[in-house]
Amino acid sequence: MSHTTLLAIAVAGVATLLLLILKAKVQPFVALVVVSVGVALAAGVPAADLVKTIEDGMGATLGHIATIIALGAMIGRIIELSGGAHAFAHSLIEKFGSRRTPLALTVAGFVLGIPVFFEVGLIILMPIAYGVARASRKPLLVYALPMGAAMLTVHAFLPPHPGAVAATEAIGASQGLVLLMGIPVTAVVVLLGHLLSRRLTRREYPMDPAVYAEVYGEPGADAGTPGRAETSPPTSDGGHATAVLTKPAPSGTDVRPPSFGMVLALIVTPILLILLGTIGENTLPEGSTPRAVLTVLGAPMVALLIAVALCGYFLGARRGWDRARIAEVMGSALPPVAMVILVAGAGGVFGKVLVASGIGDAIADVLERTGLPALLLAFLTSLALRAAQGSATVALITTAGILTPLLHRADLSTGQLSLVALAMGAGALALSHINDAGYWMFTKLAGLDVAAGLRTWTVLTTAMGCAGFALTTALWPLV
Template sequence: MSTFYLIGIAVAAIAVLLFLVMKLKMPAFIALLLVAVGTALATGVPMQEIMPLVVEGMGGTLGNVALLVGLGAMLGAIVEKSGGAEVLAERFTARLGKERVGPALLLASAVIAVPIFFDVAFIILVPIMFSFAKAAGHRSPIYVGVPIAGLMVFIHNLIPPHPGVTGSSTLLGADLGLVTIVGLLICLPIGVLTYYASKVITSRRDFPIAPAVQRNFDHAGAADIVVQDRESPGSLKAQVITKPGAVAVLTMILVPILMISVGTIGAIVLEEGTSTANAIAMIGQPAFALLVAVVLAMYVLGVRHGWGREELGGVMDSALAPAAIVVFVTGAGGVFARVLTESGIGDSVSESLISLGVPILLLAFLLATVFKVAQGSGTVATLASAGLLQSTVTDGSYSSIQVVLIVLAIGCGSVALSHINDSGFWIFSRFMGLSVADGLRTWTVLATVIGWTGFLIIAGVWLLVS
């Protein structure tokens, strides 16, 4: 099939998907599956292979996402319902003032995002964002959530030890230490831009949020739990739970972050295959770290402060209902991404760009952007782009700093134009309670702004060192 035809199919698929979700109000889960099947048929995937491809795309996405979202939602529910998020928000607000709460949380989230995958870190911070936004007097959590999501996903795609940038650095022979240093320096102006660009984006219109998320936001930090009165069957009474201290809450949030960080550092400094390295690798697995944090939080934030077993179980079980929506929609997004990848759209466009003789830095950025738009995963976009450029870069006479800039340009391309086939889009929009249209107006716009701006900064540095 011609490149022009494949691009036309991709554009049409995205347009139909947006029409189904935004205009016809079809559930995103169903719309994604229908469009994925239609795209597979249009691009010539054999009919008998379409549903196995759907299952493969769903399973590959859910295997990781379901664990992280489920455990993260449970941890968040305990932190929220125990009043822990409210305690932290009150402490920070009292120390910093309402005006500085947002920037302080943005800075803290940036530090957390360096060793932790975006989806894990964002889910952990959701109840904290709700309480901080409420303490700062905002009408919605998006005023705090938008800049945090934007900066965290930028860091995820540009700073080692995250898999995409680490893998592309290895493929292109870039110095990981130099990639980290230059990447962090670029993140400084991007962080400032993210904060002010988010203000512009969120001030242009009202962003209604889903009723369930609105209720969670309105009651952020509430520590009252309704339980069954055993003395009077059928009646209900409110049981006031003692709120935990700020240190205890902060510790529960930091436990998975520290465990994952230990695993990341251990993978770098320890010899692979040793018993110590294997133990550290298990400790650093995000799902295991969250599981440990949930179990600890059950006792530290729950049992120690008056929660009964039934109440604690009820709170944790109730957290899975909204999380299930995120999981299934994200899985369907994985199906759509898998179909787009198997159709060969990204490969066709990338081969065309290479044949046109586009300058290496711009080519690196555009290739990553094409792969990002076509299949959704920033990590896959980064590694695919680096693989296509490997021989060109390694055989070229580029300095070490130029190779680093090529790696970071690929990272910026894997951020720009993130949309509905990216799991990050669904995690952000669903946990913030946004519609698909408003997700595009916030997440996609901000990701594109910071992705292109990051590339322009890199291009400026390239001119200075060339």
């Protein structure tokens, strides 16, 4: 089959995928599988090999990422339900002082965004922003905008978030190097986002009366602690979420929330283990005992498993939770991420089909002839898919599937591939607009209308995505 025909099939497949998700409102997992089957048959994959191709793509992808995503979700859930996230944010506000409260909430969003999924983090921290805005009588957006953008940045760039994990594994990058380079890159992007948000929030925007009453305690609203924001259900896979304000649930048997240092240590532990494993593999002699130990402890699955055990003990058992309660909390983390894991697996199927059908090589030929650097192609492809269908996770997974043949042909180093993964994350961060669940969730909780959301949230995330790409470009000569 000619390259022209294969490329036409690929274009038709991506167009069909977008139509199914955007127009027909088909769940992204189902849409990816349907399109993968259609593309495989149209491209001439033998019917006898079709099922095996799908199984291989699903199995190879989930074998790497399912455990990591599930363990990361458990860590976030324990920190959330133990009261650790609220305690951490309030401690930062006290340490930074009232004048720098927006920066304190931005830092809280950045740090808590590592183990906690974006939607859940927004649910946890938005009531704190409500309380601060009420006390200061300043616009809610001053506090909420940089905080929310910080969490979305981490969601797009760093493991253990599903899109970052799936893209990193698909292209053969190192999760340790992605963290080693991605954490400082993300920190700078978040700081730039904080500075830009100060300019964007100089003017006031119209605010939904119900949210205004909830935040500022106007007549008809409870003037006490702001309600907890919930969505039903929170999604990271392109589904729209509707925000509802309810009162926080009682904390049960907990006497007091965990300390700032405890929460920070538990968040940092798996990151340090993964980084030590990466450093050990690159600096210690092969076959040495220290290298073997660090390699095992630094494997993302092992590092996160250790962190889950530590969270269960220090945030659960030591604070009065029995084993049944700890197991219940861990189990409650899995249903919200189950569909995300399946979407990631379906993305792996799509990538496998592209390779097995020869479409991947055809795309690689075309992209090579453009003369554009791999880093720029990664950013632009992810940006286009993010703008078209809304989900950062789907954009990252699909981009990885499209570009993997080209990246393998380019014979890039592990460090270069890790920067390519970060460039994909930069594209997935930008252009969060009306087809993104995160856009609707933030604007509903912040009380913004569509126009105000586009002028603030969309502008900020796009600027931060471009800044992230510029930073990865600056690092390229160093690897």
